[in-house]
Amino acid sequence: MTLTVKCPQCQKPVTWDASSAFKPFCSERCKLIDLGDWASEKHAIPVKDDISEELLDQLGYEEADFFKTAD
Template sequence: MPTVVDCPTCGKKVEWSEKNKYRPFCSERCKQIDLGAWAEEKYTIPGAAPADPLDEEKQ
C-alpha cells in the first residue's frame, strides 16, 4: 500500500511516490504557493541571532 500524505498547502491527500513529481505537494500550484510564502518570509527557522563582527573589534 502506497504512503499517503497531506499536501502542506491545501491539505489534499497525496500519494508519496515517484509518479508524483510535485511531492509532497499535490500540484505545481501548491508548490509555488509554498515557495512564495518562503520568499515573503512567512515561514522562519528559529535560531540564535548571528554575532555582530563590530562587537568583536571593540574588545
C-alpha cells in the same frame, strides 16, 4: 504499501511515490504558493544567536576577521 500524505498547502491527499511529481505538494500551484511564502518570509526557521556581539568583542574578534582570505 503506498504512503499517503496531506499537501502542506491545501491538505489534499498526495500519494508518496515516483509518479507524484510535486510531492509533498499535490500540484505545481501549491508548490509555488509555498515557495512564495518562504520568499516573502511568511515562513522562517527560528535562529538563536549563541554568541553575542559583546562576547565576540571580549574575545577580540573583529568583523573584518570573518572576511579574511587564507593566504
